[in-house]
Amino acid sequence: MLKSGPRPGRPRDSHIDQAVLKAARELLAESGYTRVTMDATAARAGVGKAAIYRRFGSKAELLFAAAVHGMDIEPPADSGSLRGDLRAMAQVIHERLATPAAREVTPALLAEMSRDPALAARLQSTFVARERRDLEVIMERAHQRGELSRPGDPALAHLLLGGPLFVALLVLPGPLDEDRLDDIASVIAAGLIAHASGPARSG
Template sequence: MTGENGRPRDTRIDAAVLSAAAELLAEVGYADLTMAAIADRAGTSRPAVYRRWPSKAHLVHEAVFLEADTSAVAATGSLEADLRAIVTRTVALLTSPLARLAVPGLIGEAAADATLNQRLLDRFAAQGWRGLDGHLAAAVERGELRRGYDGGVLLEVVIGAALAALLFRGPDGLGDDWVASTTRLLLDGLRAP
């Protein structure tokens, strides 16, 4: 990773900062996490951290979801199985131990920070589940799905349902029964008559 001018960035600092952010998030929670504490834990300076991440929220977003699986969901040839995989992966992303601590704060900060909001959208909508529109088109051709569904809107509904369930049920309430029930509910609205 290099900037346009100057020397290349030290990737060891990047790794140390991300690791320190994840550790401290687990120890103190999102509200009490500070860039100064992260820099101290990583053995670097605050300016070095701010050169890489413009805010705590940007840094936490990357630290929490660094290794999150947002790759394309493999097509199975079944709308129900594809949809269940999307719901299951969404639950896994939002209920990991670090995500449980970070997501409420990230949602609040994303509402006021257009750049952070776009990064979250890029990770979970654009990067995540590439090929969903193709899965939906194939389901239309198989007669499983009515025409006219937008994969992005479907993801928003799945993510929104999962976030609401986190608020009302808590992370432990998004188990297999919730996934099955949510998948059935979505299928009832999507299926071709």
């Protein structure tokens, strides 16, 4: 029973949530993670620091929330082929990681994760799990379609697809163009298909 009814006292002002996230997002894009300060965020939002900490437990949580704000992905539509589905999925992941805010926040979030297992678990169970589930659907479809002789491991597929995108956006200098996304999806689709025909393993 989670419902607690209207709590006593003055209710939170939802305008503040928006103002804070907006300010955080702007500062993130302007200055980079470490140069965003809670004081500056509060000042730009026209808000007290306490109002922020009432909503977000730490700078990391705030900036994470700011970066992922509005990042809901559509369920992966069936394109008719594994390759097409992976290409669509690559597009989704790419868009999500390519925003300025996301590019700033991601490295800092990784750093935070290595120190804060709770945060790590939370991210695992949301973003990673969601993407993996989508991949599962895609691979199951490919199995039914006959492309894959076995459904295969969605975690492996996720690693193979997401890893290159992740690295390309965060580590490499230039942007990722459409052709590159095509190639990535293409190689991985072919690879997974060939791999599924190989000897099954116990894992």
